[in-house]
Each structure stands twice: as structure tokens, then as C-alpha cells.
Amino acid sequence: xxxxxxxxxxxxxxxxxxxxxxxxxxxxxxxxxxxxxxxxxxxxxxxxxxxxxxxxxxxxxxxxxxxxxxxxxxxxxxxxxxxxxxxxxxxxxxxxxxxxxxxxxxxxxxxxxxxxxxxxxxxxxxxxxxxxxxxxxxxxxxxxxxxxxxxxxxxxxxxxxxxxxxxxxxxxxxxxxxxxxxxxxxxxxxxxxxxxxxxxxxxxxxxxxxxxxxxxxxxxxxxxxxxxxxxxxxxxxxxxxxxxxxxxxxxxxxxxxxxxxxxxxxxxxxxxxxxxxxxxxxxxxxxxxxxxxxxxxxxxxxxxxxxxxxxxxxxxxxxxxxxxxxxxxxxxxxxxxxxxxxxxxxxxxxxxxxxxxxxxxxxxxxxxxxxxxxxxxxxxxxxxxxxxxxxxxxxxxxxxxxx
Numbered sequence: 001x002x003x004x005x006x007x008x009x010x011x012x013x014x015x016x017x018x019x020x021x022x023x024x025x026x027x028x029x030x031x032x033x034x035x036x037x038x039x040x041x042x043x044x045x046x047x048x049x050x051x052x053x054x055x056x057x058x059x060x061x062x063x064x065x066x067x068x069x070x071x072x073x074x075x076x077x078x079x080x081x082x083x084x085x086x087x088x089x090x091x092x093x094x095x096x097x098x099x100x101x102x103x104x105x106x107x108x109x110x111x112x113x114x115x116x117x118x119x120x121x122x123x124x125x126x127x128x129x130x131x132x133x134x135x136x137x138x139x140x141x142x143x144x145x146x147x148x149x150x151x152x153x154x155x156x157x158x159x160x161x162x163x164x165x166x167x168x169x170x171x172x173x174x175x176x177x178x179x180x181x182x183x184x185x186x187x188x189x190x191x192x193x194x195x196x197x198x199x200x201x202x203x204x205x206x207x208x209x210x211x212x213x214x215x216x217x218x219x220x221x222x223x224x225x226x227x228x229x230x231x232x233x234x235x236x237x238x239x240x241x242x243x244x245x246x247x248x249x250x251x252x253x254x255x256x257x258x259x260x261x262x263x264x265x266x267x268x269x270x271x272x273x274x275x276x277x278x279x280x281x282x283x284x285x286x287x288x289x290x291x292x293x294x295x296x297x298x299x300x301x302x303x304x305x306x307x308x309x310x311x312x313x314x315x316x317x318x319x320x321x322x323x324x325x326x327x328x329x330x331x332x333x334x335x336x337x338x339x340x341x342x343x344x345x346x347x348x349x350x351x352x353x354x355x356x357x358x359x360x361x362x363x364x365x366x367x368x369x370x371x372x373x374x375x376x377x378x379x380x381x382x383x384x385x386x387x388x389x390x391x392x393x394x395x396x397x398x399x400x401x402x403x
Contacts, residue, residue: 023055137400185212
């Protein structure tokens with residue numbers, strides 16, 4: 001799609017704001033960003049006058065279950081957790097996503113254009129995550145990257161799920177043991193595989209261990225669901241033991257270890273923030289958490305953990321984080337460039353920069369003001385959402401109808 005957006009308050013996020021800015025889009029990619037009059041406007045392209053509007057990159061949800069935990073569908077639409085094997089490394093969230101989930105339309109209305117979708121936290125090893133655009137006919141149309149990482153869980157969830165089944169793991173030590181055993185077997189598997197290749201011999205593949213070898217080799221990060229400080233310490237201990245790239249997810253008590261997390265350069269996906277303290281692990285939940293981590297020097301992304309918090313409230317979590325001490329510019333980075341960087345998507349999304357996908361949102365004011373609204377949302381330069389002020393509702397383009 002070819003398009004030029006002019007005269008808006010352009011916020012590239014990875015650069016200084018441009019009052020009265022222009023964004024040029026060609027073939028679904030951003031080709032130029034700059035001040036009005038300084039950026040040549042191609043002929044024969046659609047021009048959108050964004051005077052009075054803010055122009056930002058589409059937000060990136062770093063951790064959620066949109067499409068695999070469908071809204072208003074109950075058990076029939078919940079494919080988040082395979083509660084039958086503690087090691088689900090072979091599982092792919094990609095295979096369970098329903099693009100017709102109402103959550104995707106909500107995402108567009110909240111300025112979210114990319115979502116990293118993860119298996120749930122019932123298993124010590126939950127499965128492979130996937131990054132999708134929030135509009136399309138099928139997951140194959142929407143795909144940005146598969147897999148992005150491997151999901152793992154420590155703490156209450158896996159010990160409860162398997163404790164109720166009277167099987168390993170039913171304790172925290174059991175959960176850690178399952179993860180440690182899986183990686184030990186992956187190390188042995190890798191050695192046998194390399195020897196077989198060197199000798200030119202056939203080798204029986206194991207789909208779960210193949211994925212864990214990719215984690216050991218540094219190809220895929222390890223997204224660790226963890227809330228309590230002691231579980232965060234266990235996550236760090238396991239990562240040190242096996243040398244994989246750790247991303248702490250949720251990180252409810254990470255503020256208690258902020259200096260250690262920052263010193264080690266461990267990325268953090270913080271949230272969901274707009275919840276009550278529903279279980280013991282959330283006893284010390286605080287809206288100050290992301291700000292404390294960011295000030296310590298940690299790279300922080302924010303998450304709604306949709307549907308725990310509706311995905312279109314991602315920007316409001318950033319607002320509340322600012323209210324409780326997070327730097328404003330850092331809060332915007334926490335829903336754009338930081339999650340894109342953590343999840344290996346920075347070459348596609350997260351900022352307004354030439355070469356990136358033309359995923360951008362026009363707001364009628366500062367998006368961190370709760371009264372502001374996304375009025376147009378574009379993915380790859382195509383308008384996929386528009387707010388109808390007369391009807392007071394958003395209108396999503398039909399992905400099954402192509403001109």
C-alpha cells in the first residue's frame with residue numbers, strides 16, 4: 001500500500017518527536033519520516049492529513065493469549081494450556097490461534113498492531129510462542145515470526161496443575177527439576193545428534209528436544225513466567241546453569257531484585273498491572289514495579305496478559321506506570337521498541353523508521369492521556385480500523401474481503 005501521512009505530531013519513539021511531520025509509505029513499508037516540507041511527497045499516492053493528530057507506531061503486546069484464549073467462548077475457545085505433559089516444548093501457539101477472536105478487533109482499537117502469543121503457564125515448559133499482526137484472514141497471513149521464544153513457568157501454576165493430578169511436579173523443587181532434567185536431556189541429545197552427523201549415520205529426531213537445543217544454542221530466548229522474588233532467583237539460577245537467554249515474564253516482585261536483574265541485563269516483561277492480588281504470588285504487586293526496574297537500568301516491556309486485562313488497555317497500563325514513577329518516554333518504549341527488541345521483531349515493528357513495516361496509529365491526542373482515542377490504525381500501510389464518531393464505535397476492515 002502507498003500512502004503519505006502529513007501534518008501530524010509524529011512520535012517515532014526511537015527518535016525525537018516531530019511536530020508537523022510526514023510519514024511516507026510504499027509497498028507496506030515506511031520509506032521516509034521527517035518534517036513537513038523536508039520529505040518529498042510522491043505523486044499519485046493517497047495523502048492523509050493528520051493535522052491535530054498524533055502519529056505513533058503500532059503498539060507491541062509482548063505477552064498474551066489473544067486468539068488461543070478466545071473471548072466469550074468458554075472451554076471451547078480455550079487452547080492455552082495442554083495440561084497433560086510437564087514438557088510441552090513441541091507445542092506451538094501458532095496452531096491454536098483463531099484470527100476471528102474478538103480480541104484482535106479490540107487490539108486494533110487500542111493501537112496494538114502486533115501481539116506475541118504464548119502458551120499458558122500450566123506446564124513447567126509450555127511451548128513455542130508466535131508473533132502475529134492483529135489483522136488477517138489466517139495466522140499464515142498474520143505471521144511475523146514463529147517461534148519467537150519458548151514459554152516456561154515457575155511457581156504456583158504448574159505445581160497446582162500437576163499436584164492435583166498427584167504427579168510430578170507438585171512442588172517448586174519439582175518444577176525446577178523438570179526444567180533442569182529437560183535441558184540435561186537436550187544437551188545429551190545435541191551431543192548424540194552432532195556425533196551422528198559427523199559419522200554420517202541416521203538419527204531419530206525428538207521434536208521437544210530439538211526445540212530445547214535451539215534455546216541452548218541461543219537461537220530462541222526462554223520466556224520465564226515467574227512472580228515471586230524466590231522464583232525469579234530460581235529462573236536466574238537455571239539460566240546460569242544452562243546458559244540460555246532469559247526473559248522474565250510478569251516479574252511481580254522483580255522490583256525487590258531490580259539491581260540484580262539490571263546488572264545481568266535480563267529483559268523484563270512486567271504485568272499485568274491492572275489486576276487485584278488474586279493469588280499468593282501477587283501479594284506484593286505494585287504499579288511502581290516497571291518504573292523501579294527501568295530506573296535501575298533494566299529493559300522493561302509491559303503486558304496485559306490478555307485476556308487477564310483486555311489487550312486494548314495496554315496503553316493505559318503505560319499511563320498508570322508513568323503515574324507511579326516510570327519515565328514517560330520509557331513507558332512508550334515499553335509498549336513499542338522494547339518488546340520488539342526482546343522478541344526479535346525490531347527489524348519489522350516497534351518504531352517509525354524507514355525499512356520497518358508501516359504499522360502505525362493516528363490518535364486524537366496524547367495516547368498516554370486516558371481520554372485520547374485511536375482513530376485510525378494501519379497495518380502494512382492498509383487502514384484496518386477506523387473510529388466512527390457518529391456511531392461511537394470502531395469499524396474493523398473485513399480481512400476476508402480484498403479489493
